[in-house]
Amino acid sequence: MARRMARGVKREPYAAVTRSVRDGVGGRSVAAFFDLDGTIIAGHSVGDFFVERLKAGQVGVDEFRDLVTMSARYLTKTGDFEDGMAASVANLRGQHEGDLIRLGQKVGLERLVPQVFPEMKALLRAHRDRGHTIAIVTSATRYQAEPLAAHLGIEHVLCTELGVTGGRFTGTIRGEPCYGANKLTAARAFARPRRISLKKSYFYSNGSEDLPLLEAVGNPVAVNPDRRLRPAAERQGWPVHDFDSRGGIGPLDVARTLTTFGSILPSFAAGLPLRLLGASAQDALNLSLATWTNFAPLIARLRLIIEGEEHLWSHRPAVFVFNHQSAMDVLIVAKLLREDVVGIAKKEVQRQPFLGPALTFAGTVFIDRDNVGDAKKALEPAVAALAEGRSVAIAPEGTRSRDGRLGAFRRGAFHLARQAGVPIVPVVIHNAQDALPNGSLVVRPAEVKVTVLPPVSTEGWTLRSIAPQSRRIRELFLHELGQCESRQE
Numbered sequence: 001m002a003r004r005m006a007r008g009v010k011r012e013p014y015a016a017v018t019r020s021v022r023d024g025v026g027g028r029s030v031a032a033f034f035d036l037d038g039t040i041i042a043g044h045s046v047g048d049f050f051v052e053r054l055k056a057g058q059v060g061v062d063e064f065r066d067l068v069t070m071s072a073r074y075l076t077k078t079g080d081f082e083d084g085m086a087a088s089v090a091n092l093r094g095q096h097e098g099d100l101i102r103l104g105q106k107v108g109l110e111r112l113v114p115q116v117f118p119e120m121k122a123l124l125r126a127h128r129d130r131g132h133t134i135a136i137v138t139s140a141t142r143y144q145a146e147p148l149a150a151h152l153g154i155e156h157v158l159c160t161e162l163g164v165t166g167g168r169f170t171g172t173i174r175g176e177p178c179y180g181a182n183k184l185t186a187a188r189a190f191a192r193p194r195r196i197s198l199k200k201s202y203f204y205s206n207g208s209e210d211l212p213l214l215e216a217v218g219n220p221v222a223v224n225p226d227r228r229l230r231p232a233a234e235r236q237g238w239p240v241h242d243f244d245s246r247g248g249i250g251p252l253d254v255a256r257t258l259t260t261f262g263s264i265l266p267s268f269a270a271g272l273p274l275r276l277l278g279a280s281a282q283d284a285l286n287l288s289l290a291t292w293t294n295f296a297p298l299i300a301r302l303r304l305i306i307e308g309e310e311h312l313w314s315h316r317p318a319v320f321v322f323n324h325q326s327a328m329d330v331l332i333v334a335k336l337l338r339e340d341v342v343g344i345a346k347k348e349v350q351r352q353p354f355l356g357p358a359l360t361f362a363g364t365v366f367i368d369r370d371n372v373g374d375a376k377k378a379l380e381p382a383v384a385a386l387a388e389g390r391s392v393a394i395a396p397e398g399t400r401s402r403d404g405r406l407g408a409f410r411r412g413a414f415h416l417a418r419q420a421g422v423p424i425v426p427v428v429i430h431n432a433q434d435a436l437p438n439g440s441l442v443v444r445p446a447e448v449k450v451t452v453l454p455p456v457s458t459e460g461w462t463l464r465s466i467a468p469q470s471r472r473i474r475e476l477f478l479h480e481l482g483q484c485e486s487r488q489e
Contacts, residue, residue: 011305013431013447014122017241021126021202024219028194031201032127033158033187033213034120036138036145038206039223040152041115042247045144048111052103082177085139089162093171097164100143108147116152117243118434118446120223123204124152133196137187137203137213139179158186184212208232245434245444257443260300260331265357267292282390286339293335301445302328302435304335308452311425312336315455317391318425319417323406323477324395326432330359332448333393336427342385344394344413367412379416386420396470402438404431406477414458414470423455426473428480451480 012018024030037044092100127134135156138145145157160177163170176182191198202219203210208228214220222233222240233240270291271284297304312320317340322333333343345359347366360366365382382392394416397407417424428451435446453476461469 011307011449012122012125013305013434013449014119017119018122018126020219020239021123021130024130025200026130026132028131028133029197029200030130031133031135031187031191031194031196031198032123033135033137033201033203033217034124034154035203035205035207035210035223036136036140036148038226039204040117040120040136040148041112042117042243043112043115045107045112045140045148048107049103049144052107052111082179085160085177085179086173089169089173090171092162092169095169097167097169100141100169104143105147107144108151112144112148113151114437114439115246116148117223117246118431119241119243119245120204121152121431121434124154127202128153132202133194135187135190137178137183139177139183156190158183158190180209181212183210184216187213187216205229214238245446249442253442253444256299256301257441260296260443263296263299264292267295282340289334289341290338293331293338296331297335300328300331300435300443302331302443303447304332305447305449306336306452307450308454311452311454315423315425316340317386317389317420318423318455319386319413319420320391320393320425320427321396321413321473322393322427323429323481324397324400325404325429326400326436326438328432328436328443328448329395329400329429332429332432332450333427336450336452337391337393340389341391341393342382344379344382344392346398379412382416383420386416386422391422392416396474400438404433406474406481406483409470409474411466411470414461414466414473417458418461418463418466421458423457424473425455426453426476427451428453428477430481453480 021032034040037046124134133156134154135158136145136149136154137158139160141162142157142159145159149155149157158178160179161174163172163174176185178186187198187203190196191201197218198216199218201217202221203213203217204221204223205214206222206224206229207226211229211232214222220233220236220238222229222238224242225233225240230240268285268288271286271288274284274287296302320333320337320341322329330343334341343359343364345364345366349364350360350366365379367379386392392413394413396409396411396413398410399407401407414424430449430451431446432448434444435448436443456469456473458469
């Protein structure tokens, strides 16, 4: 399904979640505090750290016992968590701090980043747009929290600090663990010199142990609250968010994924009766494409928020160029363009189940990126399609981005548009990885924003102007995505 935007109106994904922030008080005197485990991420960072250290042979019998005890106390909210944490930290005595820093980077990027709720990323954007001071407040250590904070652009981390002397752990906690009422103490100490008003500030948490800080801020929010926090939040009228976009994967999630992509073949078969009745091959294909793109997004729980939709239709045929973030881009672009379009894909896609046969049937042009001569020859059907009045969709990066950063642009799409004398239409996909994260095979519910920019005329382009024009169009993508422009070709 798609939410189309009125001309000139801008909206962000997950608007229902962020509305109160965007309508609230702005400025640096307002803080947005975020718990980490179970709030920003679906899982628990201590478990991911433990697994990686266990794989590396860094966990002894005593530490294994203490970590299990501490985790059980945290998850069940029973016993003395602080004592359990102190016993676990004691096992680090004598180890190099640098080893844990490096492990934190690995765990953060490989295991924690994929667990971040897309809704929390939207909330972070909203708070940043309002000029708020943003901080993570967590019982986890700096080695767990800082890599993720850096990835999310969070400047401040309030956490449990470990004792270090001469680059080695002392086996002690410096000060008090940042847990329970100590989170309120840490937030007050952080707020005072910055003239932050807790009564205007926000705190997001999933745990009842965080009630002291939740009760101290003016805008407490319960996120996937535990069995004790939920009734407390409901009694006090606090907002409650239940997110299922990350976390455990059930049979229904797998079934949705298989149906989303598996339905492409029967959808394309839907056009065959029309063909038998004498319709053109293109009309039959348009019906098939419409069938798939009408139903598959509903099955996948994919909502598109489209800005600049008028540019999809104002100049056709055209070469539509889009940034490639996820395997969901195929469905997103097909939903946007809908009819009279030919796709260009790398030849490896042709071997994929469901997608490969369907795209082949749809007349997709498959090219070998490593063979320039063959690639030019393979593009000849795309040139013919443009001459016949059909548009072409192509990802100029050539391959999918692993981290969402925009890659270098290959110039085939721009040569193609120049040769055919048609405009380039940039299609900026902001957050397709929310729907199908890299490394995952399961589609998750998501709201994906797409910005369609005005067509760029290729009139007057020469072979010499292809390179600067492609760089200029890439800069348009960078600007829309809010990415640093230092990553130029």
